Amino acid sequence: MSVSAPAKATIPPVRQDRVRKYGPDGISGRRLGLRIAVGVIIALVFLTPYLIMLVGSLKTRPEILRVPPRYFPQDGLQFGNYASMWSTPETPLPFNLISTLIISIFATLLVLLVATPAAYYTARFRFPGKIAFLFLVIVTQMLQPAVLTAGLFRQMLVLDINDTWLAMILINAAFNLSFALWIMHSFFAGIPKEIDEAAQLDGAGRLKVLFTVNLPLVWPGIVTAIIFTFVSSWNEFAASLVIMSTAENQPLSVALTKFIGQYATSWQYVFGISIVAIIPVIILFALIEKRLIGGLTAGAVK
Amino acid sequence: MSTLTPPVIRERKRGGGPQNRDSLWAALPWVGPVLLLIFGVVLFPAAYMIYSSTRRISQAGTNVEGVGFENFATVFADPNLPRVLLNTFVWVIVVVSVTVVLSLLLANFLNKPFPGRTLVRMAVIVPWAASVVMTTTVFYYGLDRDYGIMNSFLVDIGLLDSTYGFTKNVATALGAAIVVGIFVSIPFTTYTLLAGLQAVPSDALEAAKMDGAGPVRTYFSVVLPQLRGALAVAVLINVINVFNNLPILRIMTGSIPGYSADTLMTYIFKVLQFDRRLDIASALSVVNFAVVILIVAVYVKVVKPMKET
Numbered sequence: 001m002s003v004s005a006p007a008k009a010t011i012p013p014v015r016q017d018r019v020r021k022y023g024p025d026g027i028s029g030r031r032l033g034l035r036i037a038v039g040v041i042i043a044l045v046f047l048t049p050y051l052i053m054l055v056g057s058l059k060t061r062p063e064i065l066r067v068p069p070r071y072f073p074q075d076g077l078q079f080g081n082y083a084s085m086w087s088t089p090e091t092p093l094p095f096n097l098i099s100t101l102i103i104s105i106f107a108t109l110l111v112l113l114v115a116t117p118a119a120y121y122t123a124r125f126r127f128p129g130k131i132a133f134l135f136l137v138i139v140t141q142m143l144q145p146a147v148l149t150a151g152l153f154r155q156m157l158v159l160d161i162n163d164t165w166l167a168m169i170l171i172n173a174a175f176n177l178s179f180a181l182w183i184m185h186s187f188f189a190g191i192p193k194e195i196d197e198a199a200q201l202d203g204a205g206r207l208k209v210l211f212t213v214n215l216p217l218v219w220p221g222i223v224t225a226i227i228f229t230f231v232s233s234w235n236e237f238a239a240s241l242v243i244m245s246t247a248e249n250q251p252l253s254v255a256l257t258k259f260i261g262q263y264a265t266s267w268q269y270v271f272g273i274s275i276v277a278i279i280p281v282i283i284l285f286a287l288i289e290k291r292l293i294g295g296l297t298a299g300a301v302k
Numbered sequence: 303m304s305t306l307t308p309p310v311i312r313e314r315k316r317g318g319g320p321q322n323r324d325s326l327w328a329a330l331p332w333v334g335p336v337l338l339l340i341f342g343v344v345l346f347p348a349a350y351m352i353y354s355s356t357r358r359i360s361q362a363g364t365n366v367e368g369v370g371f372e373n374f375a376t377v378f379a380d381p382n383l384p385r386v387l388l389n390t391f392v393w394v395i396v397v398v399s400v401t402v403v404l405s406l407l408l409a410n411f412l413n414k415p416f417p418g419r420t421l422v423r424m425a426v427i428v429p430w431a432a433s434v435v436m437t438t439t440v441f442y443y444g445l446d447r448d449y450g451i452m453n454s455f456l457v458d459i460g461l462l463d464s465t466y467g468f469t470k471n472v473a474t475a476l477g478a479a480i481v482v483g484i485f486v487s488i489p490f491t492t493y494t495l496l497a498g499l500q501a502v503p504s505d506a507l508e509a510a511k512m513d514g515a516g517p518v519r520t521y522f523s524v525v526l527p528q529l530r531g532a533l534a535v536a537v538l539i540n541v542i543n544v545f546n547n548l549p550i551l552r553i554m555t556g557s558i559p560g561y562s563a564d565t566l567m568t569y570i571f572k573v574l575q576f577d578r579r580l581d582i583a584s585a586l587s588v589v590n591f592a593v594v595i596l597i598v599a600v601y602v603k604v605v606k607p608m609k610e611t
Binding site: 032035036038039040042043044046047049050052053056064065066067068069071110113114115117118120121122125126127128129130133136137138139140142143144146147148149150151152153154155157158170171173174175177181231234235237238241242252253254256257259260261265267270271274277278281282284285286289292 | 323324325326328329331332333335336337339340342343344346347348349350351352354359363408411414416417418419421422423424425426427428429430431432433434435436437439440441442443444448449450451452454455465485489493539542543546547548549552553556557567570571574575580583584586587590591594597598601602
C-alpha cells in the first residue's frame with residue numbers, strides 16, 4: 001500500500017530511528033504498510049457495530065425502518081433524537097439511567113470500602129486461614145450472578161428487598177469484590193514493607209499506615225478496581241432482569257430489551273441510549289487497559 | 303507457567319516477622335466484611351438455591367413442602383432438556399474454540415510493532431467495555447430481514463442473493479448468536495494471550511534465531527509452549543462466561559417460540575420468569591451450578607492460582 005511511501009521519503013536520521021523502532025529484523029516499509037492496513041481493517045471490524053449504533057441514533061424513524069435500508073441517512077442527522085428519546089412510551093428511561101447510576105456508584109463504593117482493607121491486610125500480614133480465604137476469593141471470582149439468580153431472587157424475596165436498589169447494590173458488590181481485592185492485593189504487595197515499618201516506628205497505627213503511606217502509592221490499583229467494578233455493575237443484566245421487576249427500577253441494560261421484538265421498534269432511541277451508556281464506559285476501560293488482565297486472571301498470566 | 307502475584311512469593315521468602323503473624327481475631331476486622339459479603343450474597347444464595355431445588359414453591363415464592371429429588375426427576379424427564387443441552391454444548395464449543403483461534407491470531411498481530419498499534423488495541427477493547435445487551439441489539443437490528451443494514455451489506459457484497467430473516471429460525475438464529483458471542487469474547491481472550499506473549503523471554507527468541515529456526519518453527523517450539531498458561535486461563539474463563547451467557551441468546555433467539563433454540567441459561571430464565579416455577583428453576587440452576595463448579599475445579603487444577611502460597 002502507499003502508506004509505506006512517506007516512511008521511505010523521510011530524511012535518513014528519522015528513517016534510521018523508524019527502522020530501529022519497528023524493524024529489529026529489518027522490516028521493509030512495504031511490510032509495515034501491510035501491518036497498518038491490517039490494523040485498520042481489524043479496528044473497523046470491532047468498531048463497525050458501534051458506528052452503526054451511532055449513525056442509527058441520528059436517523060429519523062422512517063429512515064431507520066426504511067426498506068431497503070440506506071447506509072447513511074439522506075434526510076439529515078437528527079441530533080434532536082438525543083433529547084426526545086428520554087420520553088419514550090416503552091420504558092421510563094430517565095429513571096432507568098438514575099437506577100443504573102445509583103446501583104453502579106454504590107456497588108463500587110461498597111466494594112472499595114470492603115476490599116481495600118482486606119487487600120492491604122492479606123498483602124502484609126499472616127493469619128490462620130489466610131490461604132483458605134484467598135482460595136474463597138479466587139473461586140467466587142469465577143461465579144456470576146446469572147448462575148445463582150434463582151437463589152438470589154428467592155433470597156431477596158424473603159429478605160423483602162426484592163426489586164430494590166439495595167438488592168442489586170449488594171449483588172454487584174459481592175460478585176465484583178474478588179477482582180477488586182486481587183488487583184489491589186497485588187499493588188499493595190508491590191510496596192516494600194520497610195515503608196510500613198518506618199511509619200510504624202513513628203508510632204502510626206495500621207489504619208494510619210494504610211491511609212497515609214500506602215494509599216497514595218497504590219492509587220493505580222484502586223482506580224482499576226473502581227473502574228472495573230463500575231463498568232461491570234453498569235452492564236449487569238441477568239440478575240437485574242429477574243430481581244428488578246418495576247419499570248422505574250430497572251437498569252438500562254434490562255430496560256432496553258423492552259424495545260426488541262415490537263412491531264416497529266424505535267431503534268433510533270435504542271441506539272441513542274446505547275451510545276450514551278457505552279461511551280463513558282469505553283473511556284473508563286481504555287484508561288485501565290494495561291491493568292485489566294492482571295486482576296482478571298488472578299495473576300495466572302505472568 | 304502460572305504464578306500468583308509476586309507478593310505472596312516474596313512474603314514466603316522473608317518468612318514474616320512476628321509482628322506480621324496475627325490471630326484470627328485480629329484479622330477479622332480487616333477481612334470480615336469481605337467474608338460477610340461473600341457468605342451472605344454468594345454462598346448463601348447458592349445454598350438456598352440447592353435447598354429450594356428440593357422444595358415445592360408456590361408462584362408467589364412461598365415454601366410449600368419438601369419434595370426430595372422430585373424437582374430433579376421433573377427436570378431430567380423434561381422433553382426439552384436433550385435439545386437444550388445439545389444447544390448449550392454446541393454454543394460453548396463453537397464460540398470458545400473459534401474465539402481462541404481468532405484471538406491467538408489477533409494477539410500475535412497486535413504484539414508486532416507498527417504505528418497506530420495502540421489505537422487498534424483500543425478499538426479491540428470496545429466490545430469488552432460495552433454492554434453485551436447493547437452490542438447484541440445492534441446485531442439483531444442489523445440482521446433484520448427488511449430494514450437490517452448488515453443483511454443488506456451481505457447482499458451488496460454478494461454473500462446473499464436476497465436478505466434473509468436470520469433471527470426467525472433456530473439454526474440461523476443460533477448461528478447469529480454464535481457470531482455475536484465470538485465478537486464479544488475476542489477482546490478479553492486477545493488481551494489475556496497478549497499478556498502471555500509479552501511474557502515470552504526475548505533471549506529464548508534470540509536463541510531460537512541463533513539456532514537457525516525459522517519464524518514458524520520458533521513459534522511452535524518456543525512461543526506456543528510459553529503461552530500454555532495464558533491459553534489455559536483464556537479457555538477456562540471463556541468456557542464459564544460463554545456457558546453462563548444470557549443476553550446474546552435471549553435477544554437473538556428471542557422471537558423463536560418454544561425451547562428449540564434455548565441453552566441451559568436461557569431455559570432457566572424462561573422457567574424463572576415466564577413459568578414462575580422457582581423450584582424447577584432452582585433444580586435446573588443446581589445442574590448448571592454443578593457444571594460451573596466442575597469447570598472451576600479444572601481451572602484451579604490446571605492453572606494452579608494458589609501454587610505459590
